[in-house]
Amino acid sequence: xxxxxxxxxxxxxxxxxxxxxxxxxxxxxxxxxxxxxxxxxxxxxxxxxxxxxxxxxxxxxxxxxxxxxxxxxxxxxxxxxxxxxxxxxxxxxxxxxxxxxxxxxxxxxxxxxxxxxxxxxxxxxxxxxxxxxxxxxxxxxxxxxxxxxxxxxxxxxxxxxxxxxxxxxxxxxxxxxxxxxxxxxxxxxxxxxxxxxxxxxxxxxxxxxxxxxxxxxxxxxxxxxxxxxxxxxxxxxxxxxxxxxxxxxxxxxxxxxxxxxxxxxxxxxxxxxxxxxxxxxxxxxxxxxxxxxxxxxxxxxxxxxxxxxxxxxxxxxxxxxxxxxxxxxxxxxxxxxxxxxxxxxxxxxxxxxxxxxxxxxxxxxxxxxxxxxxxxxxxxxxxxxxxxxxxxxxxxxxxxxxxxxxxxxxxxxxxxxxxxxxxxxxxxxxxxx
Numbered sequence: 001x002x003x004x005x006x007x008x009x010x011x012x013x014x015x016x017x018x019x020x021x022x023x024x025x026x027x028x029x030x031x032x033x034x035x036x037x038x039x040x041x042x043x044x045x046x047x048x049x050x051x052x053x054x055x056x057x058x059x060x061x062x063x064x065x066x067x068x069x070x071x072x073x074x075x076x077x078x079x080x081x082x083x084x085x086x087x088x089x090x091x092x093x094x095x096x097x098x099x100x101x102x103x104x105x106x107x108x109x110x111x112x113x114x115x116x117x118x119x120x121x122x123x124x125x126x127x128x129x130x131x132x133x134x135x136x137x138x139x140x141x142x143x144x145x146x147x148x149x150x151x152x153x154x155x156x157x158x159x160x161x162x163x164x165x166x167x168x169x170x171x172x173x174x175x176x177x178x179x180x181x182x183x184x185x186x187x188x189x190x191x192x193x194x195x196x197x198x199x200x201x202x203x204x205x206x207x208x209x210x211x212x213x214x215x216x217x218x219x220x221x222x223x224x225x226x227x228x229x230x231x232x233x234x235x236x237x238x239x240x241x242x243x244x245x246x247x248x249x250x251x252x253x254x255x256x257x258x259x260x261x262x263x264x265x266x267x268x269x270x271x272x273x274x275x276x277x278x279x280x281x282x283x284x285x286x287x288x289x290x291x292x293x294x295x296x297x298x299x300x301x302x303x304x305x306x307x308x309x310x311x312x313x314x315x316x317x318x319x320x321x322x323x324x325x326x327x328x329x330x331x332x333x334x335x336x337x338x339x340x341x342x343x344x345x346x347x348x349x350x351x352x353x354x355x356x357x358x359x360x361x362x363x364x365x366x367x368x369x370x371x372x373x374x375x376x377x378x379x380x381x382x383x384x385x386x387x388x389x390x391x392x393x394x395x396x397x398x399x400x401x402x403x404x405x406x407x408x409x410x411x412x413x414x415x416x417x418x419x420x421x422x423x424x425x426x427x428x429x430x431x432x433x
Contacts, residue, residue, distance in 0.1 A: 006178050010171035018163035026156060039099055046103035048075065049126055049137055057130040078138040085127040085134050086117035097124065104128075177205050185212060237274055241267055286411055287327035294321035294354065294361070301332050302352055305339050311347060313339060317354035324361065326432070330408045334416065335365060337401040338428045342367035345387075347425065363430040371425055377418045381406045 052071055056079065059067055068079040101116050108114055108128070115127035126137045177200045200206045248263055295317060302315045335352065342350045347367035355362045372380060372387065379385050386399040405428075409416040415431040 005175070007171050007175040010174045011167055014170045015163065015167040018167055019160075022156070022159045022163055026159070029155070038096060039103075042096060042099035043103045046100055046107055049077075049104065049128065050107045052077070052079070052137070053128045053130045053135050056135060057133070076139060076143045080136045080138065082127065082134055082136050085115040085129070085136075086119070086125055087115075094118075094124075100126070177202055181205060181209060181212075184209070238271065241271055287330050289325040289327050291323050291325045292328050293323055294326070297328060298352070298354060301335065305336060309339065309343050309350075311343055311349060313350045313352065315352045315354075317352075318356055321354060321356055321361070327412050330412055331363075331430075331432075334405045334408050334430060335363060337405040338365035341401050342369060342426065346370050359433070361432040363432070364427055366421065366425060366427045368423065368425040371421070372418065374420075380418070381416075 052075075056064055056067060071077045071079055097116055097118075101114070104114050104116075104126070113129040115125075117125045117127070119125065122141050124139055124141075128135050128137070181200070200209060244263075244267055248260060248267075251260075298317065299315060302313055306313045339350055339352070342365065347369035349368050351364075351366045353362075353364040353366065355364075376387060380387065381402050383403040384399040385403075406416050409430060413433065417429055419427050419429055421427045
């Protein structure tokens, strides 16, 4: 399911509402304002044309040139007497001329006494028959002052621009408190109850923030109780385990070797599980970041892992990593778990890759082992999950290495994921913002 941000949804909702309001207001404005103005203007213009035609017909021939000159100067109308009228043309492309034609038709009563034409484009002619003569009035687009279509288009463009700006500002204003709450929620999930949820003057967000803060405090208290309980259980269990080890050693001559080995293996597995569970619990504690030299420290870590590993571990990193404030113990534990996981499950070579993209650091542990099936790429991060369930925990691990690595990453706000490789093997990438 595709997710959209609150800003996008608010922008869409506000923009849609404004567009509907624009369409309604534009329609009402056209019907009740622009069109009546255009009709009134066309009616006044038609009255001028009819009156001018009748006046011209009633004037003596020697005074008509002066009247024609006055119409040209006062009303931008050129008057001529064509031999025959222009042919009838479609005027639907010019709404104003259609209104002018209707008004002239009402005044002249007879359609055959009227012709409207355009030649050349932008030059309009109105031919009116008076007595036995045809009189032609010519004018340009500049003479037609009201232009409802252009006015409507201009108003639509201006209103659309204003609507988009208003929708953008309103959506940002609505989503800003939620974005702040989202950021604080992320801090609560990573840093814990020590992060403060910003207060908001919006009642619902204020109540939500207080509830989240209370929930984070309650979770922090529960985590503390859990750690204390696990520490107590660890102490209470390891003490009898130690006594059992001593008892087995004292009974070495009375027990068959197979029974003794089985008991020792079970005790070792129980001890391993207790230690792994405590480690997983401690992975939920946030470590303070300290500035370190990434290149120097990483080289030391890889050298230390190489000293304990039977397979080669190669380090590849860029030269511009510099210093960075990092929870170094958590980072080393993550990389160490990933390297040990590759060593334990059949890899013959491990590569540790470090890249820097803008302000982000990317750490990768790549191996050439048998790889992990796509359907198991999420399951391997679950606690106590092992692909080869038949292996002994004492030799094959407790199934918590990758779970601890991901828990440490999530606790510190990092992202750990398993990606596909073109070659056989696994590639675990850790992204650090």
